[in-house]
Amino acid sequence: MHYKEASFYVDPVTLDSLTLSEAVSDGDEVISGVLVSASGHRFEIANGVPNLVYPFELPPADRESLQQTEARVDGYDRYLPLTFSTYGEDEQLVRNAMIDKLNLRPESVVLETGAGTGRDSEIIAQRLGTQGKLYVQDLSPSFLARNVERMRSNAVRTEPALANGYYLPFPDNSFDACYHFGGINAFADIRRAFSEMARVTKPGGKVVVGDESMPPWLRDTEFSRVLINSNPEFAYPLPLEKLPVQARKTRVEWIIGGVFFVIDFVVGEGEPKADFDFPIPGVRGGSHRTRYFGKLEGVTPEGKRLAYAARAKTGKSMHQWLDDVVRQAALRDLGSNE
């Protein structure tokens, strides 16, 4: 970990800044030490890699997925190409096309979570210049160690850390782009993962996430049953309802034989904005705002019939007629000084 990173990382749960202590360094690199937050949370640095994983006691789903990942570290890079060749796909082409969606520039600062052994990390790094920077994170120490090994000879500044993809140890608006491919289906909190990616990405930046998901229109096919039998992760639903409200220009594509999704969106601020105030043409009249915020109580069927007839006679819109009637009656009952 570079010395300067101590002031960039934050406590993944409280978002408090961290203080480096007990540091042992080699030039600018901190080899070991502890990052401590105001709340007293301690995050160890070992072999130059901070462990910022939170919760300290992982939920069962993540513990199980971590055990499975650790167990397959040796075969991972050997067998992973099968994921692509099964469908006649070229892994490099597919990964490059996903990374295209990040809209990277040479100076981009990028976060990759669930980075694994670095099969995408090295492609992302190729897109960055000396001003760019790549943070690679994973839950699994063995996978991240492979990643560090793979990225060692890379000229681009890379900062590895152990971290949980749904508790990101960064302040808001830290990155130009955020990327995650594979493994998110098994996260104990997928909604929080998307929300965290949106939080740490600057408004206007990109989030790109992919994983297995058999499209709904293929679920009842032999093709689907064969694949789900071998890998139950294909049965995971597309996590569209777990996207954050800040997601804009959201796109979904099915890739790798059409059985993996890749979702990408531009990070916006809060809920989308729209003009709720233009007068809506027609007999009802009013605006989106008056229709939603101006609702009053219901009336009797006879009162309603009379109101409709009176409105038609005046030629006003229903909104205008009601607004006039309610105002007049209210002013009459309140006296004239309102």
Ligand SMILES: C[S@@+](CC[C@H](N)C(=O)[O-])C[C@H]1O[C@@H](n2cnc3c(N)ncnc32)[C@H](O)[C@@H]1O
């Ligand atoms: C299928 S691998 C994909 C690795 C890499 N992205 C690739 O494309 O080769 C899934 C990765 O997600 C990581 N992972 C699983 N749960 C995680 C979590 N809660 N937070 C961060 N990483 C996680 C695993 O350790 C593993 O490295």
